[in-house]
Amino acid sequence: MEAFKTLISRAFPLPIEHIDTDQIIPARFLKATDKKGFGDNLFRDWRYDNNDQPNPDFVLNKTEYSGQILVAGTNFGCGSSREHAAWALTGFGFKVIVSSFFADIFKGNALNNGLLPVQVSESFLQALLQQIQEDPTTMVRVDVEAQRLELIGTELSTGFDIDPYKKTCLINGYDDIDYLVSKRAVIMAFEAKQEQILKA
Numbered sequence: 001m002e003a004f005k006t007l008i009s010r011a012f013p014l015p016i017e018h019i020d021t022d023q024i025i026p027a028r029f030l031k032a033t034d035k036k037g038f039g040d041n042l043f044r045d046w047r048y049d050n051n052d053q054p055n056p057d058f059v060l061n062k063t064e065y066s067g068q069i070l071v072a073g074t075n076f077g078c079g080s081s082r083e084h085a086a087w088a089l090t091g092f093g094f095k096v097i098v099s100s101f102f103a104d105i106f107k108g109n110a111l112n113n114g115l116l117p118v119q120v121s122e123s124f125l126q127a128l129l130q131q132i133q134e135d136p137t138t139m140v141r142v143d144v145e146a147q148r149l150e151l152i153g154t155e156l157s158t159g160f161d162i163d164p165y166k167k168t169c170l171i172n173g174y175d176d177i178d179y180l181v182s183k184r185a186v187i188m189a190f191e192a193k194q195e196q197i198l199k200a
Helices: 084-092 104-112 122-134 164-172 176-182 184-199
Strands: 006-009 011-014 069-072 096-099 116-119 140-143 148-151 157-159
Touching (some): 011 122, 096 122
Antiparallel strands (some): 140 148
16 A cells, blocks of 8 residues: 555545445446456446446546545445445545545545545535635645645645544555554564563
8 A cells, every 4th residue: 555644636526415335336346356447437327428428517527627636525435335435436546535524434445445534524625615616726735644634825724533543554555464564573572571471
C-alpha cells in the first residue's frame, strides 16, 4: 500500500445522499477476485447509458472536474459490505472521500485499501460542495498527520478523526501484516523477556 501523508488536489462534487455499494460498483462486476479493472466500472450505471456510452451529465464525465478527491452526500457507502467498492474508488484514482457520514463497514474497507474517508459536519460538507461546484479549479489540501482538510485560498478548514492505528498504517503505507513486521524488534524483545521470566 502506498504511503499517504498529504494530498493537494482538485475534487469531484457528488451531492447525492445514501450512495450504496451497489451504486458504487454494481453486483454484476463482482466476479473478479483481484483489484485490477474495478475502476473502469465505478458508478457504472451512472457513468454510462444503456448503450454503454458516457453520460455527459454525470460528474465523473464532466471535463471541468478532475482530481483524487470525491466529495459526496451523507451516508456514503451504505448497503452491502463488499470490499470491491473501495477497490473501484481507488482503481479510478481516488485517495480521499469526503462526506458527513460513512457506513462503518465501508469506512473500514476504505482504510484497509489506502482510501481515506474524511467525515465532516453537514454544514461544512455543503459549503465544500458549493465551493467546488462554483469553482471546479478549487484546490483541497488533506493532511493526514495533522488530521485537517482545508480549501486552499479560502477560510474553509476543518479537522477530522481517524483511528490511530489506521493513521499509522496510512502514513507508512502499511497493511496489517506490514505493521506487525514493523514491530518485529519489539515483539522479539517481549518474547525474550517472557522467556526469562518463565526460566526464573
